[in-house]
Amino acid sequence: MQYRRVGSSGLKVSAIGLGSWLTYGTAQEQKAANACIQKAFESGINFFDTANAYNRGAGEEAIGLALKPYDRTSYVLSTKVFFPMGDGPNDRGLSRKHIMEQCEASLRRLGVDYIDLYYCHRYDEETPTEETLRAFDDLITQGKILYGGISEWSAAQINEAAATQEKYNLHKIISNQPIYNMFERYIEDEVVPVSEQAGIGQIVFSPLAQGILTGKYKPGAQLPQGSRAANQEVNGIINSYLKEDVLKCVQQLNDLANKLDLSLAQLSLAWVLRLPNVSSALIGASKPEQIEENIRAVDVVLSQEVIEEIEQILDSVKGFAPLR
Template sequence: MKYRRVGNSGINVSEIGLGSWLTYGTASEQAAADACIQQAFESGINFFDTANAYNNGAGEEALGSALRPYNRSSYVLSTKVFFPMGEGPNDRGLSRKHIIEQCDASLKRLGVDYIDIYFCHRYDDQTPTEETLRTLDDLTRQGKILYAGVSEWSSSQISEAARIRDRHNLYPLISNQPIYNMFERYIENEVLEVSHSEGIGQIVFSPLAQGILTGKYKPGKNIPQNSRAANNHVNGVINSYLRDDVLSCVQELDNVAKELNLSLAQLSLAWVLRHKGVSSALIGASRPEQIIENVKAVEVELKSDVLEEIENILAKIKDFAPLR
């Protein structure tokens, strides 16, 4: 495993991190969570990500339970706040009330004394950004969180946060958590540049486009049984990828991977990690073997001719925009 600093902070995370979105949170999945986290530690992964909204808190409980046997100082744990956690008008967003209440609830569900990186899961246009940042600063000073970050914030929102930070001498944000993969590249336009200038690293989710970039879905073929796309409860945006032109490009990318003696997942993760502004790429795993395969991507360095070939393939669907 290799490790990178998160932005300008001093904390180091594994280039491959383990997320728990749509993966852990039911009693039947606890054994899978335990096995995957054991394999993650054996593979050198030290970064684990979840959110209070995943399965309405059950995702945090499952991850916390699976991490309990391990020394707290041996891993970096992140969770998030923003999405509704109840029916009340204050049970959502980034108000001081909601953040403080949910931070305490997350600590209890996770069974830990502190959260390493606490993310604002989205931007809240109903709450002054200064209120949100002051609350995160207070939680940091209290030791409940060590660092703060945001998720899917735009370049202008990140710049606004930086101005408020400087004006009030607040603890800085160290990370943004955006979606980033070969099909969803909006952060390349402005977010990466602004984040770099403000000392913010990217911890990206969905680097394999919810499994599309594993090659399991074929153009003109039926959706595999037991795959995410076959599960109406969790397939979500993945259905927008299931177009023959997109899947044909995936097959071409798979051919590139095979020429390099890589799996398509390894090629896709190495492509994401090619950018030094990316601190870590979050994978999901329901089986330890998936982790064993994916972590090999950190050893792959894609040469310029391969990157050019990938760009030529992706250019065939340059107007494709997944629904999310």
Template sequence: MKYRRVGNSGLKVSEIGLGSWLTYGTAAEQEAADACIRKAFECGINFFDTANAYNRGAGEEAMGAALKPYSRSNYVLSTKVFFPMGEGPNDRGLSRKHIMEQCEASLKRLGMDYIDIYYCHRYDDQTPTDETLRAIDDLITQGKIIYGGVSEWSAAQIKEAAGISKRLNLHPLVSNQPIYNMFERYIEDEVLKVSEEEGIGQIVFSPLAQGILTGKYKPRTQIPQESRAANDNVNGVINSYLKENVLECVQDLEGIAQELDISLAQLSLAWVLRKQGISSALIGASRPEQIEENVKAVQVNLQADVLEKIEKTLKKVEGFAPLR
């Protein structure tokens, strides 16, 4: 495993991190979580990500239970706040009230004393940004979180937040968590540049495009019965990727991976990690073998001719934007 700093902070995270998967709290799913986290540690992964909104807290509970056997100083954990956690008008967003209450609730669900990175899960246009940042700063001062971050904020919003933090002498944000993969590249336009200027590192999610970039879905064939796309409870955005031109592009990318004697997933993760400013790529896993395969991506160095070939292949789906 290799490790990178998160932005300008001294915090180091594994280039591959492990994110929460959907969980409903069954014994079988907890066993899968335990097995995956055990394999992650064996492979050198030290970064784990969840959120309070993942099944209204069940994701945090599963992650906390799976991490319980390990020394707290040996891993970095992030969780998030923003999405509704109740039916009341103050049970959502980034108000000081909601942030403070949800941080306490997350700590209880995780069974931990502190959170390493606490993310504002989306931008809240109903709350002044300085109110949000002061609340995050106070949680840092109280020792309940160590660093603050944002997720899926625009370049302008990140710039605004950085300016407020400097003006008010608050702890700076250290991380942004955006989606980033071969098909969704909006952060390349402005977010990466602004974040680098402000010392903010990217910890990206969905680097395998909801599993599309593993090659399990083929053009002109039926969706595998055991796959996420076949499950109406969790397929979500993935179905918008299931277009013939996208799947044909994936097939071409798989050919490039075969020429390099690596898997398509490893090619896709190495492609994400090629970018300066990316601190870590978050994978999801339901089986330990998936982790073992994916972490090999950190050893893949894509040469200029391969990157050029990938770009030519991706031009076939230029302008593609999944429905959200």
């Protein structure tokens, strides 16, 4: 396994991390979570990501139970705060009240004394950034979290956070968690340059575009039984990828991967990890063998020629925008 620093911090995470969105506590059983986390540890993965909003806390509980047998110092654990966790007016967002209460709730659900990396799950237009960052700073001082992060913040919002931290001498945000894959590349133009300047590393989610970049979905073919797209409970986002031009593009990428003696998933992950600012790519796995396949991507170095060939293939879907 390869380990990378998160931004300019001293924290090191495995280049492939294991996420739990739409996987543990929702569509899959606890048994699958335990098996996948065991395989992840055996493979050198030390980074595990969840969020309080994943099935209203069930995702955190599943991850916490699966991690219980392992030494707490042996892994890096991240979770998040922002989305509604109740029906009250203060049960959402990034107010000091919601952050402090949800951090305590996450610690209980996870069964740990501290969270390594705590994320603002989205930007809160209704709360001053200073209030949010001071709450995170206090949690770090209290030892309840070790580092702060943000998720899906714009370049302007990252700049605002960096300036606020500088002005008030607050602990620095070390990570941004955006979506990033061959089809969704908005971070390349502004977010990555601004993050590099602020010492923030990207820990990206959906590097395989909800499973589209595994090659399992074919143009004009029926959805594979048991796949995420076939699951009516969790298929909302993936369905926006299921377009003829996207699937044809995936076929071309799969042909290129075969030529390189790689799986499409390995090619796609290696492509994501080519950026120095990417600290880790979060995969979702319901079976241990998926982890075994995906981690091989860390040893793949794509030549400039291959990267250019990928760009030519992706050119046909440049205007693609998924429904969100």
